[in-house]
Amino acid sequence: MENRTIGVALLGLGTVGLGTYKVLKAQREEMVYKIGAQLELRWILVRNKERAAAKVDEPELITDRFEDIINDDKVEIVIELIGGTTSAADYIEAALKAGKHVVTANKDLIASDHGRLMDLAKENGCDLMFEAAVAGAIPVITPLKQSLAANHLSEVMGIVNGTTNYILTRMEQDGMEFGEALALATKLGYAEADPTADVEGLDAARKVAIIASIAFNSRVSVEDVRTEGITKITPDDIRYAQEMGCCIKLIGMAHSDGTSIEAYVAPMLIPKRHPLAAVNDSYNAVFVRGDAVDDAMFQGRGAGELPTASAVVGDVFDVARNIVHGCNARISCTCYRHLPVKKMEDVQSRYFLRVEVEDRIGVLAELADVFARHQVSVDQIIQKQRHIPFHEGTDRHTGDGTDKELPSAQIVVITDVVREGDFQKAVQCIRDKKGTRQICSMIRVYTAE
């Protein structure tokens, strides 16, 4: 057994930083057997030294000067847990240029700058690892780069945001409205004070960009990922989904036929028999399909102090093993292809559409005709319920009052697999029709190939 000591610096002592500190401590006695070296935490970089000193047993490690770290030759691994794309990016770049390996949980930075940073790491013979940036504790990046490397993957889809999965689970299991479920998520600490990045799908989009890049060996940036959140999902949608044997999940989708990539985040109807349908509450999961592996799924905690630290320290151990064996950058950037990301209008999907229309003879036939004219093949079109408008406000799309006396009906349409651009044009046409009172919802329906 080697007796090498490897110096480590921790940048940031927030939730994940403190978790990483704790996990490094918990592994102190055994790590030498696992990795052939002893890790020595030499610095913890923070902004507020006093507040940080109260959290750790060795206040002498606390510093607010990054120079202490970059100038310490004994620091071989820098663990960046500050987050964001400003100072974190500067620190990571400086560390790599100084030949220090980097482990980070920074999804913002990796999603927007994955390629440049991986190249920089390679130039400097360094490891840059970021398992914790996608789906927290769940091993995703390592399996994609190693165990599943002998596949041509066609699909990687995931529930990669715990906040929205918790909200949708409460809406499904307890019949809550979106706002009520969000309030509960906030109260329980699953949602941040400003939940926008979560509920609008931006957080998931960052993870999709990272996953798609690795799964399809071609760089996908977060700007390539079209994003739709869950704020418009209603209990009615969930009830209709259940009638169809489905639940609604916010899905991060990455799909490739080998010539191009589809990457987007959107709520989707998922059949109950699909493994992702059983992933509830704040759990995350990533489902993979490949030419050899067939289907596989990884699930677990997508966030949290110790779960995220599990992934961070797993990476740190891997870097340390590489140092011991002199093989850093053993697995560097795997984006050796240059596949275009499809425009969203060219993506194909099935759709669930719910429209409120005036209830009169011929309205179903008119809708069916609109779809036909736009090359949108319809699988089912069903009149679900009728009701008398209880005040004029219900009559949202016709202002002239000519049809006030007609009751409303809800029409549910399930399309076949259609081109999004065609579908959107058909919906626009329906929206503009005189008898249309409201487009209630429009949700993709997952279909396995």
Next chain:
Amino acid sequence: MENRTIGVALLGLGTVGLGTYKVLKAQREEMVYKIGAQLELRWILVRNKERAAAKVDEPELITDRFEDIINDDKVEIVIELIGGTTSAADYIEAALKAGKHVVTANKDLIASDHGRLMDLAKENGCDLMFEAAVAGAIPVITPLKQSLAANHLSEVMGIVNGTTNYILTRMEQDGMEFGEALALATKLGYAEADPTADVEGLDAARKVAIIASIAFNSRVSVEDVRTEGITKITPDDIRYAQEMGCCIKLIGMAHSDGTSIEAYVAPMLIPKRHPLAAVNDSYNAVFVRGDAVDDAMFQGRGAGELPTASAVVGDVFDVARNIVHGCNARISCTCYRHLPVKKMEDVQSRYFLRVEVEDRIGVLAELADVFARHQVSVDQIIQKQRHIPFHEGTDRHTGDGTDKELPSAQIVVITDVVREGDFQKAVQCIRDKKGTRQICSMIRVYTAE
């Protein structure tokens, strides 16, 4: 990008061997970008050369002489897919002694000889990888050794035999008897002609031995794993389980509190809300609990030509990367602890017990008294149904005919967490009681800690 060529030999061209041949071919153009080297298949060892030659495009690679391989200095990686513990063991030993790295899917051999072979690999500076030996395509070994290495794991439990999971799924979803479901599994190719190793849990036991050794860093051999199969499970048991909000799965259980290990295979009642409960048909899954990661689960195909080959070639790629970077044996044996495996009588569990007794006043109280005398704490004891014995044969445990006029009742007992030794003694005592007609079933109930 390196232009190194690495010679590979394939031992065996059965289902997994042929799958591996196909996956290596499918990856031929891209592998150099993934691993920095080109793999060159140089030999395929088989017993029947003619039959094998018909399966491949390069019949000149076929040989029936292992010497061709061991004497070929260009062969750096030997892929052993013969199976069994006789010639396969000799070939692996010879390969390692000759400094050739080994990838194998041989669960029999790894389960019985993991320690010795890992030591031999290390002595010779070789990699010995076996991801495919546990749960087929699903990455389990690599995540346990890498991504989850920063954990103290307390539990690794899995559905690691697809045949029995398929049978139990048919029994649950279609109300089949065991024999009927087995016949269907055989017809569909999920069960072998002699299904003993599957249905009696021996195949799962091998995988548990491997998983437990790696999860708890302490060698567990297959002889340490007490094994119980599913042949006695009846549709009645499944119905009762459903009433309790559970399903019945054949679970490979590895549990440790850090001072000892519990390792066994047994059918268990699993709550429907547990992720393993949703793993149906021939799918496998491994559920992990650790101090940092919390809960995680990996699921996918546990067998099959291409899925198993996905894991085999994933390992081959990893070995090749190590060769390119000069760091073989980077992760060698991780069994640095020596924990005892608990005797089964000392294992603690909850139990579901179903007994047929003569239906008379006081019988519940008598059973409760037997449990109390054996320190078995009972959670529920319920009289489920009564029926008149339709012939004398029903009266299995009392031969003297004195209670023939009494009808039968079924009693269902759910215990608290109790010591298996105490429970078995209580059951023996109940079995010997005059009023007991039959111990219908006795199944563990999974309880999270």
